[in-house]
Amino acid sequence: MTPESAKVFCGPGLAEVCETVGIPPVLHMGSCVDNSRILLAATEVVKAGGLGNDISDLPAAGSAPEWMSEKAISIGHYFVVSGVYTVFGVTMPVSGSPVFEDYLYNKLEDLYGGMWDLEVDPIKHAQKMIAHIDKKRKALGIDKARERVLMDMSDRRELEAA
Amino acid sequence: MAAEEVKKVVAKKVKEPPRPEDLALDVASQQMITRSREMEIETIFDRAQTMKPCNIGAQGTCCKNCSQGPCRLPLPKGGIEGEDTRKGLCGATAHTIAARNFARMVAGGAAAHSDHGRGVAEAFLAAARKEVDDYHIKDTKKLLEIAPDYGVDITVEGKDGEILDRDIDEIAVEVGENALAQFGQQNGEVCTTLRAPKARVDLWRKLGVMPRGIDREIVEIMHRTHIGVDQHYENLVEQCSRAAIGDGWGGSMIATDLQDVLFGCPYPVKSSANLGVMKEDHVNIVIHGHEPLLSEMIVQAAELPEMIDLAKKNGANGIQLSGICCTANELLMRHGIPLCGDFLQQELAIITGAVDAMVVDIQCIMENIATVAQCFHTKIITTNPRARIASGDTIHIEFDEHTAFEDAKKIVKTAIENFPKREKEVMIPDERHDLIAGFSYEAVEYHLGGTFRGTYYTLNDNIINGRIRGIGGVVG
Numbered sequence: 001m002t003p004e005s006a007k008v009f010c011g012p013g014l015a016e017v018c019e020t021v022g023i024p025p026v027l028h029m030g031s032c033v034d035n036s037r038i039l040l041a042a043t044e045v046v047k048a049g050g051l052g053n054d055i056s057d058l059p060a061a062g063s064a065p066e067w068m069s070e071k072a073i074s075i076g077h078y079f080v081v082s083g084v085y086t087v088f089g090v091t092m093p094v095s096g097s098p099v100f101e102d103y104l105y106n107k108l109e110d111l112y113g114g115m116w117d118l119e120v121d122p123i124k125h126a127q128k129m130i131a132h133i134d135k136k137r138k139a140l141g142i143d144k145a146r147e148r149v150l151m152d153m154s155d156r157r158e159l160e161a162a
Numbered sequence: 163m164a165a166e167e168v169k170k171v172v173a174k175k176v177k178e179p180p181r182p183e184d185l186a187l188d189v190a191s192q193q194m195i196t197r198s199r200e201m202e203i204e205t206i207f208d209r210a211q212t213m214k215p216c217n218i219g220a221q222g223t224c225c226k227n228c229s230q231g232p233c234r235l236p237l238p239k240g241g242i243e244g245e246d247t248r249k250g251l252c253g254a255t256a257h258t259i260a261a262r263n264f265a266r267m268v269a270g271g272a273a274a275h276s277d278h279g280r281g282v283a284e285a286f287l288a289a290a291r292k293e294v295d296d297y298h299i300k301d302t303k304k305l306l307e308i309a310p311d312y313g314v315d316i317t318v319e320g321k322d323g324e325i326l327d328r329d330i331d332e333i334a335v336e337v338g339e340n341a342l343a344q345f346g347q348q349n350g351e352v353c354t355t356l357r358a359p360k361a362r363v364d365l366w367r368k369l370g371v372m373p374r375g376i377d378r379e380i381v382e383i384m385h386r387t388h389i390g391v392d393q394h395y396e397n398l399v400e401q402c403s404r405a406a407i408g409d410g411w412g413g414s415m416i417a418t419d420l421q422d423v424l425f426g427c428p429y430p431v432k433s434s435a436n437l438g439v440m441k442e443d444h445v446n447i448v449i450h451g452h453e454p455l456l457s458e459m460i461v462q463a464a465e466l467p468e469m470i471d472l473a474k475k476n477g478a479n480g481i482q483l484s485g486i487c488c489t490a491n492e493l494l495m496r497h498g499i500p501l502c503g504d505f506l507q508q509e510l511a512i513i514t515g516a517v518d519a520m521v522v523d524i525q526c527i528m529e530n531i532a533t534v535a536q537c538f539h540t541k542i543i544t545t546n547p548r549a550r551i552a553s554g555d556t557i558h559i560e561f562d563e564h565t566a567f568e569d570a571k572k573i574v575k576t577a578i579e580n581f582p583k584r585e586k587e588v589m590i591p592d593e594r595h596d597l598i599a600g601f602s603y604e605a606v607e608y609h610l611g612g613t614f615r616g617t618y619y620t621l622n623d624n625i626i627n628g629r630i631r632g633i634g635g636v637v638g
Contacts, residue, residue, distance in 0.1 A: 001597035013629030021620065023430075023609050026636075028599035030428065030495055031452065031488035033275055036415035038635045039358070041603040041618075045633070046359045048618035050626050054361035059625060059632035066638065068505065069526065073264065074271025075637055078410030081371065081403045083362060084635070093267075096221025096237045097260035099246070100395050104264075108399070111369060133632030142626050 001026050035075050038062075039082060052140060056083025056113025059136040061129035065089035065122060076116065080104075083113040085132040087125055092118045179211065186506075190437040190591035194510035197589060203537050205509045206528065222260040225250050228389040235259060252389060261395035262387040268402040269383035274525055276376045276413025277548075278452055279420075280345050285455050285563045286420040287338030290331065296459060296566040297424055299334045304604075305423045309333050312340040312353055334423075341416050347375035354419075355411040366407065371400060373408030380405050421492070425458050428495035428600035429608075437507065438594035439500035440516045444482035445473045447577045448502050448511055450531075451523035454492035456545055456561045457485070459570035460521065461497055469574050476581045481574070486511065487526045495600035504638070509534045515588045519577030523561070524549045532556050539583040543573055 006018035006025045018025050029037045042055045051058050062084045064072050072088075079086045094101045109115040119125040137143040182195040185207050198205050218224040218234045226232035233250030242248075248256045289297035299305060309316050314336040320326045344352050351372045356363060366372050373379045383405050386392035392401070422428070440446045447464065449457045463469060464481045473481050484502035485493050493499040503511050505526055511517055512534045520531060523546045532554025535542045544550055545561040557576065561569045601609075610620040624630045 001599070003598065013624070013631075017620075017624050017629055021609050023601070023606075024598050027601035027606060028491075028495065028597065029601050029603075030418070031491040032637075033278060033414040033417040033421075033452075033488075034491070034602075035637060036410055036418045037603050039410055039415070041606060042633075042635075043357060043359055044603060044607065044618045045622060048622045050622045054359050054365070056362075060635065061632070062635045062637065064637045069274075070267040070270035071274050071525070072271065072637065073267040074269075074275065074406050074409050077268050077402050078406035079635070081366075081407060082358065082410065091220060093220055093222035094260045094264060096218065096223030096235060097256040097395075098237070098241070100222075100257040100260040100264070103257075103395060103399065112365070112403075129634055130631070133634075137632065142628070 001028055032071055032075070035079075039078075042082070042084070054083055054113065057136065057140065058083075059133040059140065059142075060084060061132045062086035063089075063125065063129055065125055080108060080114040080116055081112045085109075085114055085117065085129070087117045087119050087128055089118075089120055089122070089125055091120070092116070179208070182207075188436070188593070190593035191507060191510055193589075193591045193593075194437065194507075194513045198510070198513050201513070201537065201586075203509075203513060203534055204530075205513070205534070206506060206530070222263045223248075223256045225254060225259040225262065227262065227387060228252070233259070254393060257395045258393050258398075261398040262392075265383050265387050265398045265402050268406055269380050269387075272376075272405045272409035272413065273380050275409050275417065276345065276380070278524065279376075279413035279415075279417035280342070281453060281455065282417045282420045282424070283338060283342040283345070286424055287335070287342055288563055289424060290334035290338045292331075294564050294566065297455075297563065299330065299423060301423050301426050302330055304419070304427045305330065305334060305337065308419050308423070309337050311357055312337045314340060337423075338420075341420060344412060344416060345376045346378075348378060349374050352376060352408055352412040354415045355407055357415075358411060369400070369403075371403040371407060373404045373412060376408040376412045379408045421454055422602070425454060425492075425496055427604055428602045429605045430598050431495060431498040431600045432596065432598055433494055433498045433500050434594045434596050435501035436593045436595055437503055437511060437514060437591045439482075439484050439502055440511075440514060440590050441479075441482045442516060442588050442590055443479045445476070445478045445480070445518050445578050445581045446482050446484065446516050447574065448484055448486060448517050448520045449489050449493065450486040450508060450520055450527060451546075451549075452488040452525045453523050453546075454489065454496070455563065456521070456523055456566065456570065457489045457493055458496075459566045460573060461493060461499065463567065463570040463574045466571070469571070469578065472575065473578050473581070476578055478578070478581050481578070486520075489523065491599070495602075498599075500594070512538055512540050514590045515539075515584065515586045516590050518580045518584075519543055519573065521545060521573055521577075522549070522551075527551075529553050537586075539580060539585055541576060541580050543576065545569070545573070 001024050003024050006015045010025050062079045067088050076086050104116040119128050182192040186192055195207050218236045223235040230251040235248040235256045288294045306316050317325045318328045392398050464483055484500050486503050486508050490501045494501055508531050515538055517540045519541045521543045532542050532551045536554050542556040544556050544558045559573055611617050
C-alpha cells in the first residue's frame with residue numbers, strides 16, 4: 001500500500017503505470033460501506049470506454065480471502081449481481097447442498113454475468129481471479145499484446161486504401 | 163493397564179497448544195499471543211482451538227427456523243448418488259434450507275450496512291436543517307455532485323429565465339430527506355441504484371430485482387425464510403439480489419456519500435498500521451467499530467488544548483488516537499489516524515496494557531474485550547444504544563448527535579483520567595508499517611488524469627494495451 005512497493009512486488013507493466021501516475025498498486029478505498037466506492041469505480045471504468053458496456057464485461061474479479069461476517073455475504077452477493085466474479089476464502093456455508101452450491105457458483109453467471117466461487121488455497125484463489133480476467137480480456141479481444149505503432153501519413157493512406 | 167500407564171497415555175493425548183507463529187503471520191500478534199498465555203488470559207486464538215465448528219451448520223444445512231427441528235441435513239461423506247432424499251420435518255430440502263440460511267446472512271449483512279446508512283442520513287439531515295451544532299455540510303463539491311442522483315435540482319430558473327445556483331442549505335435538506343426516504347420507500351426504485359451502468363440497470367429491471375426500498379427487501383427476506391414460505395432456492399436468491407443491491411447500491415452507498423459530504427471526501431494520506439502505532443507515554447484511545455459520526459468528534463476533542471493539558475497533568479506526553487475495524491478506516495482516510503489493529507487484534511491491543519480506553523460503537527466488537535479489559539486498567543466504553551455488552555465491567559456513555567461534541571469530550575476525559583491507573587507493565591510490539599490510504603473513486607480519477615483530464619481513460623488504456631492485466635477488488 002505504498003507507491004514504492006510497486007517496483008518490488010509488481011510486474012513491469014503495472015510497476016510502470018504506478019510509477020508514472022504515482023499511486024500504490026493496492027489502493028485503500030475505505031471501510032465496509034465503502035465497497036460502494038468499488039462499484040462506482042467499476043462504473044467509471046465502464047464509462048471511460050473500450051472495455052465493454054457493463055461491469056460484467058470488465059477484466060475484473062472480486063475476492064474476500066478472509067471473510068468473516070454476514071456483511072461479507074451481502075457484499076459478495078451485490079458484487080455477483082453487479083456482474084463481478086467473486087471468490088471467497090475460508091469456507092462457504094452452502095456445501096451441504098450441491099444443487100444450491102452449483103446455482104451460486106455456476107448458474108448465476110447466465111443471469112448476472114457474475115458468480116460466486118470458493119477457493120481456500122490463496123495461490124489457487126488468485127489464479128482463479130486471473131483466469132477470469134483472462135477470459136474477459138479474450139472476450140474483449142485484448143488478450144494478445146499489441147505494440148503501439150507510430151503511423152505516418154503514408155501508413156494511414158495505406159490503411160484507408162485497404 | 164496400571165494407573166501410571168493410564169496417566170502417561172492421558173498426558174500424551176493432551177495436545178500442546180499451537181505455537182503463536184503457527185496462529186498468526188504477524189509478529190506483533192505473535193508477541194501478544196505469547197503474552198496472553200503468560201498472563202493466562204484467554205483470547206480468540208485459544209478458543210479457536212477448543213471450539214470446533216458444527217459440521218452441519220458449516221454446510222449450511224441445519225434449519226432451526228421452527229420448533230419442530232432443528233432439522234439437520236448433513237451431506238454424507240461420499241456425497242449422494244442418485245436422488246437426494248434428505249428432508250426436514252416440513253419437507254424442506256437441503257437446497258431450500260441452504261438457500262434460507264444464505265438469505266438470512268444476506269439480510270443480516272444488508273441490515274447492518276443499511277442501519278449504519280440510516281444513522282448517517284439522520285445526522286446529515288439534522289446538520290442540513292441546522293438542528294445540531296457539531297456537524298456541518300463540509301464537502302459542498304461532493305454535495306452538488308450527488309444531489310442529482312437523489313432527484314434534487316442544483317440550479318433554479320430565475321425570473322428572466324436565467325439559470326441560478328440553488329441555495330446550498332436547501333439542496334442539503336432535500337438530499338437528506340430523499341436519502342432517508344430510500345430506507346422506508348415501499349414502491350419504485352432506490353434512486354442511487356440508477357448510478358450503475360445502463361446495461362446493468364436494464365438487466366436488473368428485466369430480471370425484476372430492482373430494490374423497491376432498502377428496508378422492505380430485508381424484511382421480505384425474513385418473511386420468505388420463515389417456515390412454510392419461499393421453498394424455491396432460485397426464488398430465494400432473487401430476493402437476496404434485491405436486498406443486496408439495496409445494500410451496495412443503496413444503504414452502503416448512501417452512507418459513503420453522506421459521510422463524504424459531512425466529513426470530506428477522502429484523498430490519499432500517509433499513515434501507518436499495527437499495534438506498534440500506540441505510544442507508551444501517551445494516553446492511548448482506541449476507537450473500534452464502524453460509524454465515523456462519533457469518532458470524528460473524538461478526533462476534534464482529543465486535539466483540544468484543554469484535553470492535551472489534562473493529559474499532561476495526568477503524567478502523559480499527549481493523546482494518541484488509533485483505530486480498529488471500519489471506524490479505523492474512516493479516520494485513517496480522512497485524518498491519517500493510524501490503524502492499531504484488525505478484527506483479530508482487538509483483544510491483543512488490550513493485552514499490550516497500553517490502552518487507556520477502547521471506545522466502541524457498532525459491529526464486529528467481540529464481547530470478550532470486556533473480559534480481557536478486566537485484567538488491565540482499560541476502560542471499555544460502549545456508546546451506541548444498539549450495542550451494549552453484558553460481560554465484564556463496561557461504561558456506557560451514550561452518543562447523541564445533538565450533544566456529539568460534549569459526549570466525545572466526556573469520553574476523551576475518561577480515557578485521560580484512566581492513564582495514571584495503569585498497573586501492569588506496558589508492552590507495545592515494535593511493529594508498524596507505512597501505508598497510503600484514502601483512494602476514493604474521485605481520488606483515483608484525479609490521480610489518473612489530474613484536474614486537467616480527470617478520467618479513468620489512463621487505466622482503461624493500460625488495460626487495453628496489456629500493461630495492466632485487469633482489476634482485482636479485495637475485501638476484508
